[in-house]
Amino acid sequence: MKLQEYTESRHNFEECMKCTVCTAYCPVLQVNPLYPGPKQAGPDGERLRLKDPWFFNYALKYCMNCKRCEVACPSGVRVADLIQSARIRYDHTKPKLRDRILASTDLMGKLTRPVAPVVNGVTGLKIAKSAMDAMLKIDHRRTFPKYSGRSFEAWLRSHEKEQAAFPKQVAYFHGCYVNYNHPDLGKDLVKVLNALGVGVQLLDHEKCCGIAMITNGMSEQATRHAVHNIAVLKKAVVDKGLTVVTTSSSCTLTLREEYPNLLGVDNSAVHDSLLMATRYIYERLEAGAKFRFRTDFHKKIAYHVPCHMERLGWSIFSERLLRMIPGVEFTLLDSACCGIAGTYGFKKENYEASQAVGEPLFEQIRSVNPDIVACDCETCKWQIEMSTGYSVINPISILAQALAE
Ligand code: SF4
Ligand code: SF4
Structure with missing residues (x-):
């Protein structure tokens, strides 16, 4: 250059x-x-x-x-x-097989879904972890996320008609985690938005945002994903006039900031219409929409702000939504990195550093001793659950649990 x-x-x-x-x-x-x-x-x-x-x-x-x-x-x-x-x-070093596997979240999800129970069982076995450690240098102490047998996309497609009946509509960039690992988070988002009179649409076939590709030396593949995703997002935002909501702070940062700043992919046509769902929901409530909450929901919740959420500057929306649930005793945890950084903490050479980075956060969670840790990032969830034993739940799912039927 x-x-x-x-x-x-x-x-x-x-x-x-x-x-x-x-x-x-x-x-x-x-x-x-x-x-x-x-x-x-x-x-x-x-x-x-x-x-x-x-x-x-x-x-x-x-x-x-x-x-x-x-x-x-x-x-x-x-x-x-x-x-x-x-x-x-x-850095033109070719990514290792391990890095390609870790970064190809879309492909791994597609391959794994039909045999999810088998994969979930095998990746939990000590012997399988030792083999992956020896052959791929994926640290054997790491716990792997579970896969779902049915994708979120398949579930939402089967509810398309009832979603289309809502007077207001949004599109949802669900990301690989919701689609392949944890469709319940997507279902919770649908429940919460429906409670506000908003129906949820799929995008016209999104691909992985590419964040793990960027950090694993696969920027060409990430750029292809970015070009595809921007075209798909334009159909929703420009052609249909929809807001696009997300539930992962890292996907959101990638779509909004990494595409133009790292990959040189212009997202100006959709940038301002891409919002974390917590921000969208908060703005709907500010505009007069109302939730009806259960009266028997009593939880001590500690909120961890993911690093990428801090960069977006939007943790305030998750915090305010959680604080408005009656019966919630809320603690905002100190600003700290959990140490996993997506695929980084899975690598054998980074495992010790990853855990050392996260330790002050783990220590604070233990001292607060909450019923639930709230967090908007799936990889923070994996790291905190593995390292502390506390259950980590996205604020959207907590809202879904707290709503009156
Ligand atoms: S704080 Fe350190 S690890 Fe994090 S992005 Fe900056 S240089 Fe990298
Ligand atoms: S924090 Fe200070 S030293 Fe670091 S990049 Fe900014 S101005 Fe430079």
Whole structure:
């Protein structure tokens, strides 16, 4: 890339005033001495890489892309984007088989669905975990998410008619997790939106948002997914005038921010119509819609804000919705990374760092001792459940549980 193209860089590295605040907020830097940290890997490194790509440092692979450095930076430098862009531009190492498997969430879901009970049983076996550890370097201490025998898409298709009867409509970008692992979250969203008089439509065949592909060196595949998804989203937003809601903070950040900033895919036609469902619901309530809650719902809930939700700046909507449920004793957990970062914590070489990053959060959850941990990210859920034993539930599902029939 020519130097000229960086006179006004997309990621603002020229704005860095070298305050080092980002280094204090980087969870990886605190546990992994091999990682140079956000300032060096981001704006400082970018100056050198533009002079000569030889300065690219392969230790940038340790960045979790959690974006905490960007939230912390007082100058608005897109530190994590600088790091991920550098990896896309300069690291041409072929992804390992393990990384391809972990990043291909759509494909794995499709292959696994017909034999979900068998796969769920096998991936829970000690011997299978040891084999994956030895052959693929997927850490044997990791617990794998379960697959569902029926996809969310199939379920919603069978309810298309009744959804179409609602006076107001939204489209739902459900993501791989809801479609293949946990359709109940999608069903809960349908229940909550229906209670507000809103019907839910599928998009005209979405693909995985591609976040795991971006961080696993598969940016070309991620770009193909992005181009496809933007075309599909345009049909909903531009042609039909629908808002598109989501239930995963990482999918949302990818669709809204990573597509243009990392993959160069223009999403301006749909960007402002892509909302976390919690934000959409909150805005409907503000506009006068009403929920009827159960009177016998009593739970102590601790809310963990996922890193990508912090970057979006939208945790306030989940928090306010949870606080409005009568009978909820609410605790907002301290801002902290859980350490899994999607596929990062599954890798043998990252497992120890992943758990060390998450430990302060796990410790706080143990001390609060809630009935439920609330969280808008599926991989945080896997990490917290595995590491603490507490049940982690998306705020949408908590709302669904708390609604009067
Ligand atoms: S994205 Fe996260 S891991 Fe990467 S440099 Fe920023 S704070 Fe550190
Ligand atoms: S926080 Fe921002 S301004 Fe400060 S060193 Fe990091 S990138 Fe530079």
